[in-house]
Amino acid sequence: MVTEPGAMVASSSRRRWLAQVAALGLAAAARPVLAQADGSEPLRFAAAWESEAGGYQVGVLQQQKPAGPLARACALSVPTRAHGVWAEPGGTLLAVARRPGDWLLRLRMSDGKALAWSWMDGGRAFNGHVIASADGKQLYTTETDLETAEGLIGVRDAASLEKVGEWRTHGADPHELLLDADGSLLVANGGIPTLPETGRLKVELHRMDASLVRLDTRSGQLLGQWRLADSRLSLRHIAWGADAQGARVLGIALQAEHEDAAARRAAPLLARFDGRQLTAHGAAHTLNGYGGDIAFAGGRFAVSCPRADGVALWRADGQWEGFAPLAEACPLAADRKGALLWAGGRDAAARLPLPGDHPAIGGLRVDNHWLMLG
DSSP states (O other): OEEOTTSOOSOHHHHHHHHHHHHHTOSOOOOOOOOOTTSOOOOEEEEEEEOTTSOEEEEEEEEOSTTOOEEEEEEEEESSOEEEEEEETTTEEEEEEOSSBOEEEEEETTTOOEEEEEEOOTTEEEEEEEEEOTTSSEEEEEEEETTTOOEEEEEEETTTOOEEEEEEOSSSSEEEEEEOTTSOEEEEEOOOOOOGGGTTOOOOGGGOOOEEEEEOTTTOOEEEEEOOSOTTEEEEEEEEEEOTTOOEEEEEEEEEOOSSHHHHHHOOOEEEEOSSOEEEEOOSSOOTTBOOOEEEETTEEEEEETTTTEEEEEETTSOEEEEEEOTTOOOEEEOTTSSOEEEEOSSBEEEESSSSOOOBBTTOEEEEEEEEOO
């Protein structure tokens, strides 16, 4: 179901939420985009966050002056916690609800105005991520069939956000997805079993079946499927990198679901896919079993580790490179030149691997992901 902002939607809870937003004037709070004093572009991120008042918002965080804090340049209140964001040409942003979610949103980044909402029909739930097709005419969303727990890719018209088809992911709990250079779609099936009545509660973890799949974007046909040897490693977030010879390599952030606490703490949080094999890589640091986000810059993969308070770094070939401390580190983004990484933490951002550059994040709790805006 697709609605324009302010239009009536089927659910009474949605109607109440939209009425509250209108009454409180929270639909958009915009600040001007200012150039810094040296003429350079300001530090800006598209992101989702929880505000100091406890509500959920999507928009743009901006550093208004050199060495100043990151603050809201524009913000749109959303009914539940958002997760993945996707920047579109022309200055619009897509945001999707955290799993199991029921909304997809397009907003304008210049002022935070909502341009369209899409509410999930019964029997399906969003899994937190959306991307556009190579020609920009379609959107792909990871979803779950709530009756069978089967993973799906929702195929949507990019202009209207309306769903026009769906493909099986040949697994459960699909999460992030990216296009490959050949036009195929790579999807990380988290593999964690769930039940409709329990929502995000993990059940029967002995049945976990995480996998990476490749789908044909012309038909949805399965072109390949790969698994790690350790079935208790859930494949969650993915990012493209390149090895020393320039060949594309996919990095995958992992989350450990071992019953044994020591095994969880010591579990690897990076896997690499070279087009043929899926390989996990260990670390010379205790990472506590949870990879929050992944990015690639400066010839290295970075995986944020909020439960270890830092960012783990590996070279493109999977060799361990080090650990950068940052309290509750989670969202990651490469800078405009692809040389440095920006990580968001509990109270500040950090530019890696350079020390000492930590602009504060004023009163906001940023979600798992953000995108650096040029």
